[in-house]
Amino acid sequence: MTSILKSKYSLVGASAALAMVLGGCVALDDAAATDTTEAAETAEVTVEETVEVVTEQVEQAVEEIVEMTSEAKLAAVLAAQPDEVQARYGARHPAETLAFFGIEPGMVVAEALPGGGWYSKILLAHLGEDGVLVGAHYPDDLWGRFGFGDEWTATRIEGTANWPTQAAEWGVEGAAKIKSVRLTEMPAEADGKLDAVLFIRALHNLNRFTDADTSYMTDTLTEAYRVLKPGGIVGVVQHSAPDANSDEWANGSNGYLKKSAVVAAFESAGFELVDSSDINANADDVPTEEEFVWRLPPTLAGTEEDTPERAAYQAVGESNRMTLKFRKPA
Numbered sequence: 001m002t003s004i005l006k007s008k009y010s011l012v013g014a015s016a017a018l019a020m021v022l023g024g025c026v027a028l029d030d031a032a033a034t035d036t037t038e039a040a041e042t043a044e045v046t047v048e049e050t051v052e053v054v055t056e057q058v059e060q061a062v063e064e065i066v067e068m069t070s071e072a073k074l075a076a077v078l079a080a081q082p083d084e085v086q087a088r089y090g091a092r093h094p095a096e097t098l099a100f101f102g103i104e105p106g107m108v109v110a111e112a113l114p115g116g117g118w119y120s121k122i123l124l125a126h127l128g129e130d131g132v133l134v135g136a137h138y139p140d141d142l143w144g145r146f147g148f149g150d151e152w153t154a155t156r157i158e159g160t161a162n163w164p165t166q167a168a169e170w171g172v173e174g175a176a177k178i179k180s181v182r183l184t185e186m187p188a189e190a191d192g193k194l195d196a197v198l199f200i201r202a203l204h205n206l207n208r209f210t211d212a213d214t215s216y217m218t219d220t221l222t223e224a225y226r227v228l229k230p231g232g233i234v235g236v237v238q239h240s241a242p243d244a245n246s247d248e249w250a251n252g253s254n255g256y257l258k259k260s261a262v263v264a265a266f267e268s269a270g271f272e273l274v275d276s277s278d279i280n281a282n283a284d285d286v287p288t289e290e291e292f293v294w295r296l297p298p299t300l301a302g303t304e305e306d307t308p309e310r311a312a313y314q315a316v317g318e319s320n321r322m323t324l325k326f327r328k329p330a
Helices: 002-024 030-079 094-101 118-127 140-146 150-169 204-208 216-227 259-268 308-316
Strands: 108-112 132-137 177-182 194-200 228-239 272-277 321-327
Touching: 030 094, 030 118, 094 118, 094 194, 094 228, 094 272, 094 321, 108 118, 108 216, 118 132, 132 150, 140 150, 140 204, 150 177, 194 216, 204 216, 216 228, 216 259, 228 259, 259 272, 259 321
Parallel strands: 108 132, 108 194, 132 177, 194 228
Antiparallel strands: 228 321, 272 321
16 A cells, blocks of 8 residues: 555656656757657546556555455454354355355345344444444244244244344343344335345245245345345355255255356345355255154254264254345346
8 A cells, every 4th residue: 555655646746747848848949849748648648547547456455455354353243142152154154155145344235034133243243333233023924834832933923023033131231223024024115225145944934835826935035126225235144955956956955056046036036046156055064865854963853862863963963054145136
């Protein structure tokens, strides 16, 4: 940066000196006057081109500083999380994932299914006081489709309304502002206001419960498209189904979706796929059609402690996950 600024000031000095010299010249004849004019024009063009180059260099340097500051802040936020949260960094890769999606302080970001706040607490601190974190929940009627009873359903619906209070009670220092919405019915005033929408292991039930009577998946992606700014980003982390497994098995009811199906759904909603990453991939997770994702850590459902079956699933680790970055066209 210092060398760039020195070059810029040297350039200004040279331009001033040139102007003084040219201004003091006396045209002895037409040829001399023409030569002097051409020299001045050439010098002017050279100065303009050089200033453009210097400006680009300064802008690039500023962007790099901002990026470094964002990475440093996120690193500090992650280092401050409790041990039980940090214990999952090796499987969830929050630093790499948020950097891949381009999530920076001051952004307005919606997080689908914030739940107990594993990612929310990180995002609240990283987005900071100038940012906004929008907890985006299932619509109320979807909760009843899980079949866990009226009391369970009522608790989940109540949780949607109370999420801002719950998030505020976490006491995250310097936290972003907090809002709560439903995925399929974002408020009208949010049109074109969000920088990013994150679906981190949040798509399978939307797809699973979409049928002839409902359109949870389509409605969610339509709303996400509407509330994003032109050029806004959608980040997806989703349990990834093997291509060899049937589409019926990979409809979300077992936790898994096929990458091709996810990409097709977002492209149908108007998004463009920007990039994909193996950040959250796990080649050891190859489920059969007799298995579901919750057999793996951290849930380990369906097996008992101290059994060979559970040990085998623990050895696999957490699920194989696709990581996709979509963009609303500018």
